Amino acid sequence: MVLLTIISYAVLAPISFICQIVLVYGFLRVKKMKKHPEVMIFWQCISQIILDLHWITGIPYINNSLSIVCQFVGAFFAYFYILSWNYMLCLSLEILKKIRNPLNCKYKKRIIVYHILCHLSCFIMFCILILVKNNNGRSLIGTCFIQNASIYELIIFLPVVIHFPICWYICFYTAWASRTNVYAKHLKHHNYVVFTFSICWGINSVTHGLNYSGFNLGYIAILDDLSMIFGGASGFFMFLARISQKGILKKILRSFYKDANFFRNSNYRSLANSNLKSIMNPEQALFSQLNFSGDYSMLFDNMTCTAALDILVGFCKYFSYCIGSENDIKYIKNEKSYKLQFNLYPDTNKNIYIKHYLPEYFEIIMQQSGIGYRDFINSFNIKDNIKEIENRCKSVGGKSEAFFYFTKDNQFIIKSVNSEELDILKSMAKDYSIRISENNRSYLARVFGVFKISINSSHPIILIIMENLSRFFTSPLSFDLKGSSHERRSTYTSYINYMIMPRGKVYKDIDFENTFGKIDIENNEGPEILNSLELDTKLLEKYEIMDYSMLLLLEEANNCRNSLLHSKNCFRSGELIGNLGIIDFLQNYSARKRIETTLNTFKNDKKSNYSCIPPDMYRDRFLQLAKDIFVCDGLEIVKG
Incomplete structure (x- = not known):
């Protein structure tokens, strides 16, 4: 026991501490290591460093000097112990969510929730441990932690009951899913980290839990020894799991003497520069090159880009089938959809299932817009879209967490929708x-089309193909306008005029009001615009749709493409060319929206300030917005 104590305190804990310091340093210096979900690993490393320091309190001289504050210090260490488990659990949940939906790229809001829940639960536990009187903080192994044999040992035992089963279930689920789910194997390095952590600190949790006097199990020497060995070396084992990912250690070591500029040449860019024409089977070769799992910080991005690439290949094959140039496809047809199955890449077992909803209605829209299936094939071709594919996989869908893919030629957008939005689109397809x-x-x-796609046994993804309203512009000013004022601004910076406003971001109502306010349209097009918007919103009101937006794009005429001048929806205002469209019109006034409206009525602000209002009120406000923007003072808004 004494020998193990010396080894754990004097050898394993310092090594573990140094290893975690290296990882934290790498996180701070290497830009790619800050990508999602690295922040959860970062907090786990911080917690591990604190826990490594906890072993020092087991040294008799230091322990005696801390006798008065041992309870507080022990509660502090317990805070980070539970915190490390919390972040491992959050990481596991992120893995599961990513496997089920590899196109989900909106992590920011979930990360905020994770941080709040992780730290709040630990803070509550910390307060309990420092306020109770029957906890002196002296643990089973002599460190400042949780009082030996007290009921508070069960707090340390909780992760075995809650965190441990969930983490291990997801590890085994990922291993099982990797047999059929082509994206799950990207996450094996995440599993290494979760698996290693669960083993090292799971033994410690079991030791403390069984040491509770209420169980009457007495002192279990073997568990105590294992707890000291694995607990003391946990940071080292985590470090080994971390650097098992190809290239991570090399990047960290380089960061000690060189800035991380070498990341500029990513695998995607080198892949894009390859001579694809010389490859006999470019699709299969591209897929094999994209399926690298080395860079831990790129794992989630790899899954997203691989999924996007597979979808593009699948669409190209399907649309080739639609024009009669692809024969190796099995299909089932019913009244409302076509379901097709085919092999995604030659010489692989990677099958894709595509269900095409109501093509007869959306083909009408394609014909009216002068779009054919060959246009999709040209826009989705792999050779062009593989270039910087990671920059066109975005999540800019606001609260819906929608995934967007912008084709290389900027003609089309592939957007994910949920099942409720699918039902709305199916119900209104004919009238639309x-x-x-x-x-x-x-x-x-x-x-132009609504599809449900599944690759092998992966979770089905519902996608729509739609026009890109910004395809005529180079770098426009973009405004997402709803007519409301609550949380409807993107910047608090005041701009003297529009020419100094940064491009590349989407501004909102208050930003527009502060910069433009109104737009004077040439050729008296205002009445025609308002009349068209009345007809459009009348259709949306019929299906109880609200929360849609007016996307207003403005750019100097000399920067716009000539084809914009032939667009029916463009207008001119002085030296600016504009284009507008109604977007995000798949939100109906559901029960959840009604509750949100009711809650807003209890606030002091006017109901009209909020986006969530009944469809008829929403339509009136939207039309009033259009009337105010396009200087149509002499016009009356027709209701109903």
């Missing part, structure tokens, strides 16, 4: 296609 094909121009964004 009729409205688009009417003589009166429509500002509803064009949707």
